[in-house]
Amino acid sequence: MHDRIVVGLDGSAESLAAAHWAAREALLRGVPLHLVHAEEWPSPSDLPVPTGEVRRHWAQALLTETADELRASHTELDVGIRSLDGRPAAELVGVAADANMIVLGSRGPGTMTGFVLGSVGMAVIRATVRPVVMVRASEDAVPRRDSRHAAREVLVGVDISRPCDALLTFAFEEAARRACALHVLHSWSLPPLVGYGAAYDPRVHAQLEMSANASLGDVLEPWQDKYPDVGVISRASAGHAATELVERSSEAGLIVVGRRIRRSSIGAHIGPVTHAVLHHAKAPVAVIAHD
Missing domain, CATH: 3.40.50.620 (HUPs)
Known part of the structure; x- marks a missing residue:
């Protein structure tokens, strides 16, 4: 290269x-x-x-x-x-x-x-x-x-079910270069019955959120060890990933999202979250291709 x-x-x-x-x-x-x-x-x-x-x-x-x-x-x-x-x-x-x-x-x-x-x-x-x-x-x-980027955080959206080394490497290195915080977001969906009437139980929601945040912490731990000078703010919450990223975009200097490489006869595909962020985010958007 x-x-x-x-x-x-x-x-x-x-x-x-x-x-x-x-x-x-x-x-x-x-x-x-x-x-x-x-x-x-x-x-x-x-x-x-x-x-x-x-x-x-x-x-x-x-x-x-x-x-x-x-x-x-x-x-x-x-x-x-x-x-x-x-x-x-x-x-x-x-x-x-x-x-x-x-x-x-x-x-x-x-x-x-x-x-x-x-x-x-x-x-x-x-x-x-x-x-x-x-x-x-x-x-x-x-x-x-001052020949520098605006002093704002780098924001990255991750899927903890399919963590991506290329995505996190890019995000951590950008935050390290800029000497800024890295905000990591993971959004997850409630089970279908949790949000319906009497079936909704706040304790179930709290347990799911605690589990998601613990899993996100496990994914990020080796990266935080590798980049100890990067301040990391991580959050896993129920909701739609694209909505969360777009809402946070006005506070970010750069948004990092992924595009899974799909070797298919019908050509490459940009996922719905990345597609939505590209169209609606208020900050520059970096798209990282990964397996």
């Missing part, structure tokens, strides 16, 4: 915010930043050749100007640029096949609640096993004078 962070740049406010977020992340990791613009150009039979040339000049200017802006803000940052012809998702996945991370902008909310994940972003997430971070054009994503 080549140590570098790849950013997809298309000129939108979201992609520019992603570039600034990625620049701070590259400085934290001490790795170069690569700005990439990819576009599937029309063939000469579709549009006059000069139109394609104009677009290429525009893409080169976008990359150069953004790189210059980032270098001015972060004098120690190593920034490279690359313009590619082809389908954006496929080109980005190919370029970043051996990178540390891919960072993309996510479209703004418009009249909807939450933000709308673009087709390129969703295609990249499905096609790569590299960590993908989706960034919206928010206050925390724009340039910062």
